[in-house]
Amino acid sequence: MTTPQLTKNQALVFDTLTKAEAPLSAYTILDKLRDHGFRAPLQVYRALDKLLEYGVVHRLESINSFVACAHPDENCHSHGLVAFAICESCGQVIEFHDHEVDHRLMGWLKSQKFKAEKSTIEIRGHCASCAA
Amino acid sequence: MTTPQLTKNQALVFDTLTKAEAPLSAYTILDKLRDHGFRAPLQVYRALDKLLEYGVVHRLESINSFVACAHPDENCHSHGLVAFAICESCGQVIEFHDHEVDHRLMGWLKSQKFKAEKSTIEIRGHCASCAA
DNA sequence: ATCAATTGCGTAATGCTATAACGTGTGCGA
DNA sequence: TCGCACACGTTATAGCATTACGCAATTGAT
Numbered sequence: 617m618t619t620p621q622l623t624k625n626q627a628l629v630f631d632t633l634t635k636a637e638a639p640l641s642a643y644t645i646l647d648k649l650r651d652h653g654f655r656a657p658l659q660v661y662r663a664l665d666k667l668l669e670y671g672v673v674h675r676l677e678s679i680n681s682f683v684a685c686a687h688p689d690e691n692c693h694s695h696g697l698v699a700f701a702i703c704e705s706c707g708q709v710i711e712f713h714d715h716e717v718d719h720r721l722m723g724w725l726k727s728q729k730f731k732a733e734k735s736t737i738e739i740r741g742h743c744a745s746c747a748a
Numbered sequence: 749m750t751t752p753q754l755t756k757n758q759a760l761v762f763d764t765l766t767k768a769e770a771p772l773s774a775y776t777i778l779d780k781l782r783d784h785g786f787r788a789p790l791q792v793y794r795a796l797d798k799l800l801e802y803g804v805v806h807r808l809e810s811i812n813s814f815v816a817c818a819h820p821d822e823n824c825h826s827h828g829l830v831a832f833a834i835c836e837s838c839g840q841v842i843e844f845h846d847h848e849v850d851h852r853l854m855g856w857l858k859s860q861k862f863k864a865e866k867s868t869i870e871i872r873g874h875c876a877s878c879a880a
Numbered sequence: 881a882t883c884a885a886t887t888g889c890g891t892a893a894t895g896c897t898a899t900a901a902c903g904t905g906t907g908c909g910a
Numbered sequence: 911t912c913g914c915a916c917a918c919g920t921t922a923t924a925g926c927a928t929t930a931c932g933c934a935a936t937t938g939a940t
Contacts (some may be wrong), residue, residue: 623888643925656891663928666888676808678868680897680926698851701862709834710860716852721871724844729876730833736810736870739853742860773895788920793898798917812897814924818926885934898928906918910912 619670628652630684633673637709639681641744648664676700676709678738686711697721699737751802758785761795762816765805770839771813808832808841812871818843829853831869836879 622630632648633640640648641677646726654660664682667673669738672685679702686709699712725732754762764780765772772780774792786792796814799805804817811834818841829850833842848871857864873879 624850625889636852641926653890657927658929659890662888677870679865681806701858701860701864704865707768710862712833712856714852714856717849720848720852721869724831724846725871725873728833729843729879730835730842730871731874731879732833732871733873734810735852736868737866737871738809738868739807739857740867741865742863743856747861747863773897785919789898790900791919793915800929882940884939885936885937889932889934891931892929892931893931895922895927897924899924900922901922902919904917906915906917910914 619672623663623666623741625659626663627652628654629660630667630672633684635669636684639679639684639702639709640678641681672722674698674700674711676702676738677736678702678740683709683711692725697735697737698740701739701741701743703743703746705742708743710743716730751804754826755795755798757786757791758795758798761792762799762804765799765814765816768816770840771808771811771834772813773813777814785803788789806830806832806843808834808870809868810872815841815843829867831871833871833873833875835844835875835878836872837874840875 627651629645634647642657642664645664646654646657646660649660664673664675668675674683674685675681681730683700696715697709697713697718699714700718701710701712721735722732760781765779774789774796776790777796778786778789781792796805796807800807806815806817807813808815815818815832827844828847829832831844831846831849835841853867854864
């Protein structure tokens with residue numbers, strides 16, 4: 617699956633996330649885009665939905681925020697599982713793909729006859745710079 | 749760490765979660781406990797905070813809900829990582845502990861000099877009964 | 881070319897999730 | 911008995927997400 621041409625709103629949201637150094641909440645994105653004509657949360661959520669669908673943005677469930685995918689080149693949907701380490705001090709996010717973890721979890725799910733659709737792996741703590 | 753005697757509110761919330769067949773949101777718990785004198789969200793959240801601290805309840809970040817721990821005997825804080833499979837049809841949750849996954853993730857975190865504090869592994873999909 | 885279906889967009893209103901900021905009562909050790 | 915820690919109760923507010931409605935642009939089959 618290749619990423620289609622982004623619409624104006626989608627491009628604005630994506631650019632905002634790309635330039636940010638930490639995950640942003642939908643409402644933070646909204647505030648940053650008011651000068652570009654954004655007025656309501658739904659404009660952000662609709663763009664985010666598409667960007668998530670295209671796999672160029674990730675949602676961080678544990679902090680209700682969004683980040684641009686760290687692998688602009690490849691499409692993230694092909695990576696299987698993705699894990700995130702989220703620094704609670706500086707907000708920085710490290711993205712991680714591991715086939716071992718993937719394989720192990722999938723094996724367990726299979727043994728339970730569970731059909732996986734979406735997955736979330738998020739570790740919160742402190743990054744190297746912030747861990748005093 | 750052993751679980752202290754629960755207060756009245758904590759016990760009410762814990763019982764509600766234990767009897768439920770699926771995860772409950774804080775507000776759902778609140779509604780179920782109105783007859784027992786609960787009137788405000790904070791009463792629920794305060795009880796939940798303690799129950800989470802004691803390790804007898806888990807928070808499911810991806811669906812903003814809470815479940816009683818599936819291992820009443822042992823204390824969940826000792827298990828290291830916990831993974832959940834959440835059925836999007838029936839709401840049932842399967843809890844899972846795996847040292848392999850644990851070890852692998854911890855290894856990666858260590859290589860990044862990242863100090864982990866809280867972790868979330870949640871897989872959403874359909875359980876054996878619901879996957880038509 | 882036209883009509884229908886799809887998709888994106890804008891706005892307002894609403895609902896759900898979580899916390900802040902008060903103050904009260906109770907038990908307990910110094 | 912004073913001070914502290916902790917649980918509790920209430921009100922208000924902040925933060926996150928969706929529902930519902932209507933319009934505009936695009937596509938694509940007839």
